[in-house]
Amino acid sequence: MEGTAKAEKSRRRFRLKEIIKSNPFITDDELARVSGVSRQTIRLDRMALGIPEVRERTRNLAIEAHQTVKSLVSGELTGELLDLELGERAISLLETDASQTFKRSRVVRGEYLFAQADSLALALVDAEVAQVIFANVKFRRSILAGERLLAKGEVLRRKQAEHVILVTIRSGAEEVFRGKFVVTGKAMLEAAPKSAPKQTAPKTALELE
Numbered sequence: 015m016e017g018t019a020k021a022e023k024s025r026r027r028f029r030l031k032e033i034i035k036s037n038p039f040i041t042d043d044e045l046a047r048v049s050g051v052s053r054q055t056i057r058l059d060r061m062a063l064g065i066p067e068v069r070e071r072t073r074n075l076a077i078e079a080h081q082t083v084k085s086l087v088s089g090e091l092t093g094e095l096l097d098l099e100l101g102e103r104a105i106s107l108l109e110t111d112a113s114q115t116f117k118r119s120r121v122v123r124g125e126y127l128f129a130q131a132d133s134l135a136l137a138l139v140d141a142e143v144a145q146v147i148f149a150n151v152k153f154r155r156s157i158l159a160g161e162r163l164l165a166k167g168e169v170l171r172r173k174q175a176e177h178v179i180l181v182t183i184r185s186g187a188e189e190v191f192r193g194k195f196v197v198t199g200k201a202m203l204e205a206a207p208k209s210a211p212k213q214t215a216p217k218t219a220l221e222l223e
Contacts, residue, residue, distance in 0.1 A: 026049060029049065030056070030060070040068065042060070091106065091133040092130040093106040098138070101139070103166070103169070104138050108126065108127075108130045110160060121157065121158060122158065122159060130163060131183060132146055134165050139177055144200075145197065149194070149196075152193065154188075155188075163185055163191075165191075
């Protein structure tokens with residue numbers, strides 16, 4: 015009987031380790047639901063395995079990712095940057111709260127979702143200066159305070175300095191936002207205007223289809 019209990023605990027902890035490895039942003043509550051045990055059991059299993067809680071895991075990933083960013087400085091990205099491979103893919107997490115909502119409805123303002131996606135697209139570009147010149151976005155549903163928004167960005171294609179980037183945002187397993195961005199990237203010296211810039215409509219050589 016005791017041997018069976020130990021074997022079950024060992025299997026549960028192995029599964030827990032694998033789940034967190036594949037999704038480091040999963041919370042103890044979510045792990046408890048998936049595993050069919052209490053939150054306290056998950057916490058004890060994590061401690062036994064030497065796995066920190068989700069906030070510490072997120073913070074550690076954010077520190078590593080921020081060291082890679084070229085186009086943004088500290089504080090300019092909406093949400094926590096968790097993973098970044100310049101010119102390829104990136105992930106950020108936004109924890110919503112009441113300060114981001116309309117007071118009566120408690121619905122999170124759409125500008126926060128757009129800013130999360132927009133800044134993630136900029137962070138993806140391997141250049142000192144980046145600018146969004148076109149965006150096509152869809153808001154799938156309203157977001158309420160307290161939801162955790164995980165954004166994933168991917169460079170779909172590139173032509174010279176222009177990048178087409180797809181950003182999706184999920185709350186749990188549900189997609190709540192999708193957008194395609196055309197972003198241009200330049201070196202700092204290229205971006206500095208030699209004279210007053212002319213006001214012209216932005217153009218792009220890439221189609222957003």
